[in-house]
Amino acid sequence: MEHLFLINFIFLVAILPVLYIRRTYFRRNIFLGRFLGNYIFIAHYVFFLLIILGVVNYFYRLSSLNMVTIAFIVLPIFFVYSYKNFSFAKVIKNEIRLEKHKSGKKLRIAFISDVHLSALTNKQNIEDSLKKMSEEEPDILLIGGDLVDFSCKDIKADFTSSFREVEPKYGIYAVVGNHEYHGGIEANIKYIENLGVKVLRDNILKIQGVNIIGRDDVTNKSRKKISYLIKKVDRDLPIVLLDHNPNSIAEAIVSKIDLELCGHTHRGQFFPYNLIVKKMYKNYHGYKKFGLTHTIVSAGFSSWLIPHRVNSTSEINIIDLYY
Numbered sequence: 001m002e003h004l005f006l007i008n009f010i011f012l013v014a015i016l017p018v019l020y021i022r023r024t025y026f027r028r029n030i031f032l033g034r035f036l037g038n039y040i041f042i043a044h045y046v047f048f049l050l051i052i053l054g055v056v057n058y059f060y061r062l063s064s065l066n067m068v069t070i071a072f073i074v075l076p077i078f079f080v081y082s083y084k085n086f087s088f089a090k091v092i093k094n095e096i097r098l099e100k101h102k103s104g105k106k107l108r109i110a111f112i113s114d115v116h117l118s119a120l121t122n123k124q125n126i127e128d129s130l131k132k133m134s135e136e137e138p139d140i141l142l143i144g145g146d147l148v149d150f151s152c153k154d155i156k157a158d159f160t161s162s163f164r165e166v167e168p169k170y171g172i173y174a175v176v177g178n179h180e181y182h183g184g185i186e187a188n189i190k191y192i193e194n195l196g197v198k199v200l201r202d203n204i205l206k207i208q209g210v211n212i213i214g215r216d217d218v219t220n221k222s223r224k225k226i227s228y229l230i231k232k233v234d235r236d237l238p239i240v241l242l243d244h245n246p247n248s249i250a251e252a253i254v255s256k257i258d259l260e261l262c263g264h265t266h267r268g269q270f271f272p273y274n275l276i277v278k279k280m281y282k283n284y285h286g287y288k289k290f291g292l293t294h295t296i297v298s299a300g301f302s303s304w305l306i307p308h309r310v311n312s313t314s315e316i317n318i319i320d321l322y323y
Contacts, residue, residue, distance in 0.1 A: 027154050033120045037306045041270070045078060046071075048271075082270065082308035087122070089129035089301060089314040091136065094287050096294050098258050101238045101323040107208050110136060110168065111317040113144030113244070113263025114300030116179065121149075121302065123157040129301060130166055133316045140170040140207060143197065144263035145177025145217060145244030149304050151184055152191035163195040170207045172197045173214060177244035177264060179304070181219040200242065204232055210323065215243040226255045238323045246297050249282045249290070259294045259321065267299035267312035274311050285312070 027033065053067050062070075089112075110133050115126070133141070148155070166172060174197045180188040189199050200214020202224040211233040216223035226241065226248065233239060238258045241248075246262035267285040268274025278284045283295045296319065299312045 027150055028119055030119050030156070033118075033305070034307070037120070038308075041082070041306050041308045042075075042079070044270070045075065049074065079308075082310050085309035085313045086303055086307050087125050087314070089132060089316050091132060091316045091318060092286075093318045093320070094296065095320045095322065096259060097322040098238050098294075099292060101258070103209065103323055105209060105323055107210055107321045107323070108137065108139045109240070109261075109317075109319040109321060110138035110141045111144065111261050111296065111298060111319060112141070112301040112315075113261075113298040114146045114177070114266060114304075115143070115302050116146055116149035116300075116304045117152075117155050117159060118149035118304075119154045119156050120305070120307075121155070121157065121159075123159065123162065126159065126302065127162050129314070129316065130162060133318075134166055136316075136318045138168045138318065141166060141168045141172040142212070142240075142242050142261060143172065143174035144242060144261055144298060145175050146179040146263065146300075146304075147174055147177075147192055147195075147197070148180050148183060148188045150179060150182055152188050154183075155191075160195055163197060173200055173205065173212070173242070174198070175200050175214045175242050175244055176217050178217055178219045181217060202229060204229065206234075206237070209237055210321070211237050211239045213239065213241045215241065215248070218245045218247065226251045226257065230255050230257075238321070240321070246281045246283055246295070249293075249295055252295070253290045253293045257293050258323075259296070259319075261296050261298075261317075261319075263298045263300060265297055265299070266303060267309075269303065269306065269312060270308060270310035 049071060053070065056062065174192060176185065176199060192199055201216040203214050205212040213229050230239065241252055241257045241260040243260060243262055245264045249260060252260045265277050265281060265284045268277040283297050285297050285299055288295050296317055298317055299315050302314055
């Protein structure tokens with residue numbers, strides 16, 4: 001048993017240098033990229049399974065055959081379950097009523113984040129999820145950053161028609177995330193806009209009597225503060241803030257933003273990272289209200305590299321905003 005722990009620990013630690021290699025070659029090679037993503041996930045859970053079996057073995061002596069049998073039963077089931085969570089986006093609906101705005105109007109917002117288009121992206125999964133979203137008949141689609149995983153040059157499939165066939169009444173808008181910056185911000189923005197998506201970088205829209213502020217990502221140290229951006233809006237109208245990273249929630253509360261939409265966290269994607277991410281943000285996933293400020297943090301429409309999710313699913317947020 002001790003030897004098994006040692007071997008698996010070595011496999012787990014070996015992820016680190018391989019992740020560095022991914023920065024270049026693995027991003028562009030579909031086979032090796034998928035191998036690495038699955039390898040990282042499996043190595044984690046084989047390690048955890050060995051710990052569990054070690055504890056069980058301490059109290060109830062298990063033969064090697066029993067342990068191997070358990071592993072061969074548990075791991076494939078777990079693998080399929082986690083892949084399904086990643087592949088099929090779940091629709092999550094919220095009704096948000098703004099107390100200080102009562103015009104009797106409603107805006108249906110579709111919100112997705114962290115699509116992470118790359119050489120590894122399954123085009124059919126993306127199109128199936130976009131179709132599911134379109135069936136909800138949103139008035140507008142907002143995308144919370146990391147639409148591109150790294151460089152748009154790595155993306156092999158053509159997603160132009162995939163996004164252009166989504167036709168909400170008031171259009172599709174996105175902010176950039178840290179991944180767009182990592183892969184070359186200007187080229188990635190051109191790619192995103194070619195999909196029919198308008199990119200907001202410290203820009204303000206007025207849609208159906210609602211102010212929508214799209215912030216540049218925190219990676220840009222020169223981005224405007226929320227307090228500066230709200231000086232340019234009509235405060236008698238609702239304010240929706242779109243920001244990739246939810247570390248801005250405290251600033252949004254002080255600025256009395258009505259609704260903030262964020263992504264970035266992936267809800268930790270799988271154990272134990274979900275526990276770590278939960279401690280990092282005022283809201284790391286889902287809906288939370290702070291005073292008059294409503295916040296929603298998406299677990300992501302897809303994922304970077306690792307095609308698995310545990311204690312989270314890929315998701316589409318449909319928000320009925322009453323104001």
